[in-house]
Amino acid sequence: MAKAGFILPVLFVAGAVALSSVFIVDEREKVLVLQFGQVKQEINTPGLGFKIPLIQDVVRYDDRILGLPTQPIEVTPLDDRRLVVDAFARWRIVNLVDFREAVGAGGTESAQARLDRIINTAIRQVLGSVPSGAVLSEDRTGLMNRIRDLAKAEAASLGVDVIDVRLTRTDLPEQNLAATFARMRAEREREAADEVARGNEAASRVRASADRTVVEVTSEARKQAEVIRGEADAARNGIYAEAFGRDPEFFAFTRSLTAYERSLKEGNSSIVMNPDSDFFTYLRSEQAPVAAPQP
Template structure:
C-alpha cells in the first residue's frame, strides 16, 4: 500500500516528462530546438519530434509567405518632385538558424521592423535615380523589380527571402498638388504656344510659296498671251496690208465706211460741213455709181 502511494506520483511525473519530450511540427511551420539559448536541432519536416524535457525548448516560426505593408514614405525623384509612396512586400523565412541569430527572441515582429527599414531604403534609392514621370507612369514593373532585388540582397542576412515588392500608391503630397498642377498647366500651355508658333511659321512658308507660284504662273500666262496677241496682230496687219496693197481703192472705201460708222452714231456732237467735202466723197451719187 505504501509502495503504491509512491509509485503513482512517479508514474505521473514520468508520463509528464515523456509527454513534454514530444512535440508536433505542423506543415505550415518550422521549429528550432534550443538548449540554454543555443540551437540544437532544426525541425522543418512535419510530424512528431523529440526534445529533452525541462532542458530544451521549442521555438516555432511560420513557414508561409508573410505580408508586410509599409508606412507612407515621402521620396524625392531625380527631378526634385516629392512623392508619397505606399508599398507592401511578400516575404518568407528561408533559414531559421540565421533568422534566430539575426532577430533573437523577438521573432517575426523584429524581422518586420528591420525589413521595413530595408524596403524603405530600397525604395528611396531606386526612385531617387529616376524622374517622377517614370514613377507616375502606368507601367512600374521595372521599378518594383529593382526595389525587390535590392531589398532581397539586403534581407538575405536575416535568413529571409523577399519574394515581391509592390507599389500601391504613388501620389504628390497634398500641399504640392496645386503648385504642381499649375506648373504642369504652364508647361502644356508653353508647349501649345510653341506648336502654334511652329504651325504659323509653316503656314506662312506654304502661303508664301503658293503666292510665289501664283505670280510666276500668272506672269508666264501673261507673257504667253502677249506673245500670242502680238503674233495675231502681226498676222492680222500682214493680211490687211496684203489686201489693201492689192486694191487701194477698196482700202480707201473701207476706211471711209469706218469713219461714217463712228461719226454718225447717235449721241455724237453735231458737225456742219459742206456737201462737197471729201468726207462725203463716197456718199455722192456720182461716186456711188
C-alpha cells in the same frame, strides 16, 4: 475491481501524454521545437513530428512567400524635388534558426516591422541618388532591382530572403501638387505658343513664296499673251493689207462701216455735218462706187 479502476486513469493519462508528444507539420509550414526557449529541432518537411510533452514547445512559421506593403515615405531625389513613395515587397523565411534568434517570439509581425524599415532605408538610398525624372518614368526596373538587392543584403541577418520589391506609388506631396500642375501648365502653354509662332512663320514663308510664284507665272503668261496677240495682229494686218491691196474699194467700204458703227453708237456725242458729206457716201447710194482698175 479496484486495480482495474486504477489502471484506466493511468492508461488515459499515458495516452494523453503520448498524443501530446505527436504533432503534424503542414506542407505550408516550417517548425521549430523549443526546449526552455532554446532550439532543439528544426523541421522543414511535412509529416509527423515528436516532442517531449510539457518540456518542449512547437512553434510554427509560414513557409510560403509573404507580401509586405510598406508605409508611404517622403524621399528627396538629386534635384531636390520631394516625392511620396511606397512599395510592395515579397519575402520568405529561408533560415528558421536565424529568424527565431533575430525576431524572438514576435514572429512574422516583428519581422515585417523590421523589413519595413530595411526596405524604406533602401528606397531612400537608391532614389536619393537619381533625379526625380528617373523615379517618375515608366521604366523603373533598374531602380527596383537596386532596392531589392540592398534590402536582400540587410535582411539576410534576419534569416529571410527579399525576393522582389516593386514601387507601387511615386507621387508629389499634396502641398506641392497645385504648384507643380501650374508649372507644368505654364510650360505646356509656352511650348504651345512656340509651336504656334513657328507655324505662323512657316505659313508666312509659304504664303510669300506662293504669292511670288503667282506674280512670276502671271507675268510670264501676260508676256506670252502679248507676244501671241502681237503676232496675231501682225498676221491680221497682213491679211487685211493683202485684201485691201487687191480691192481698194472694199477697204474703203469696210472703213466706212467701222466709222458708222463707232459714230452712231448709242450714248456718243451728237455730230452735226452736211448730209452731202463724203462720210455718208455709202448711205446715199444703193451701189458702191466703182473703184479704179488696178494697174
